[in-house]
Amino acid sequence: MKLMQLYAAMKSDLQAIEDDMAAAITSELPLLSEASLHLLKAGGKRLRPVFVLLSGNFGNYSLETLKRVAVPLELIHMATLVHDDVIDDADIRRGQPTVKSKWDNRIAMYTGDYIYAKALTVITELDKPRIHQILSSAIVQMCIGEMEQIRDFFNVDQTVRTYMRRIRRKTALLIAISCQLGAMATDAPDRFSHALYRFGYNVGMAFQITDDLLDVCGAEKAIGKPPGSDLRQGNITLPVIYALQDERVREELLREITVIRDTEGPVNSSAAVKLVRSSQGIAMAERLADRYVAKALQALDTLPDQAAKRNLAEIARFVANRSY
């Protein structure tokens, strides 16, 4: 089944999640509702809900139950985006003005806090304390990941290992638990939820590496933001780390990164982007993303053969080959 067909087949359940998300973040305070709904309307791939629903097929599938997992996970993802945009000083996300540019940083901070908290009220409707624990631990790790990112801004000496640890926390973990909790909420056997966690973790790693590749290689229209954004804010991603290992571009790239770091106000990263594109960094990062996809597919091996398993595999393959 191709990806668009897959979304089409899940359409009504995904719509129910979308409706619940809108209901969850609608507040009696117009300012808060507007800022939150603005974000919701910007859309997105809704990867986390898709993973929750598909994973729920390995237990006793119940939309009512799965909504209470999918809605908070996607809301938490949204909350991190709002806070990220404050940090990144981003004006555009998914082709739309960000909350912090449309309102201001203060509004963006509390909108993020509010969406986080709303997510928790939804998940705590489930009478499964273990699920509450897993979610809150994941949020802790995500915060640490965000702090690591700040710490590592413009650090050109960071290793691939540092990068991996950071994206594991920042991205892979939330996707991993989307799969795990979809299974746990529907009382799937432990070995299924473990396998789904591993699947989600590896897909998440591939997803973030691809995201970082797209920031270097993608077209502005497809990725919904100007390319080179990561470098402009000092975020040294995998393709850049690999490019810095390429003697043909290393010195010039270091110089360009220093210029970006030391420039006050708007800065152009296109020379640096060009250097990374011309280096071995792209192919090496692509190879690593493919390895994670292969590991994700392998994690599915122990699961019973059914449509949901094939669909998860389809998404995993899409993740590393997408252009948006």
Place this chain on the structure above:
Amino acid sequence: MKLMQLYAAMKSDLQAIEDDMAAAITSELPLLSEASLHLLKAGGKRLRPVFVLLSGNFGNYSLETLKRVAVPLELIHMATLVHDDVIDDADIRRGQPTVKSKWDNRIAMYTGDYIYAKALTVITELDKPRIHQILSSAIVQMCIGEMEQIRDFFNVDQTVRTYMRRIRRKTALLIAISCQLGAMATDAPDRFSHALYRFGYNVGMAFQITDDLLDVCGAEKAIGKPPGSDLRQGNITLPVIYALQDERVREELLREITVIRDTEGPVNSSAAVKLVRSSQGIAMAERLADRYVAKALQALDTLPDQAAKRNLAEIARFVANRSY
């Protein structure tokens, strides 16, 4: 029992909570630990832990259980302070530089997020989903309260009612659930946890009104920040709302508030503070705080007579008469 004796009597349990708070926010990431611990070391009255412990006396008192309520509640309070300081652009809190002034706004935002999330991991160790629900709903309300505060900055037409609704969310609710959850966690009868909620709510209202009075009338050394901070950032509090109803100062005070609003950079609020001090606003706000204390004491009526009840009453009386 006088207040200091009360703290002394609870010293070992409060110390255990302090230790657990430090352990909870210590992270493998030095930057995060430093920013969080900096905040912890600044101290505070630890009102929420005190209320949790005292309320736990109406059920089956267990420090192990009560710690899992007290630690998250105080951490959540701390997290809101970190985020508030970003919003308020505050450099000093409790006589210490704030996280945002010592590091920066980005660090302060993620430190707040991290402390929030850590609080949740601690409370979810309790196998009582109802407690998780109450806590997450309270955080939602607190975020709405914070947003209301931003919305109402420099709004000189706001009513006492608007102010009450805002401080209920911003302050009273967390103190109310500190009492309620201390009782619930130790399996106290429902009528006790309800009475304790009402007690905490009324104490919380009195507490915030007194806090707002201290910002106008307090001595810098005692309150740990320069007086008039609220007005400088546009936060129109109860004494100011009442002062604006006083024809003798209204026009002049409106002019001063407009000057503060329209001044770029550092601004002096001492003329406005002086006007509020000279108005009927102080006495009226004090009277309202006293009314809330009386209501709090009344809420204790249905509780069995024991030391904890007398101690709660002692704190309620202190709250409205404190000078720090």
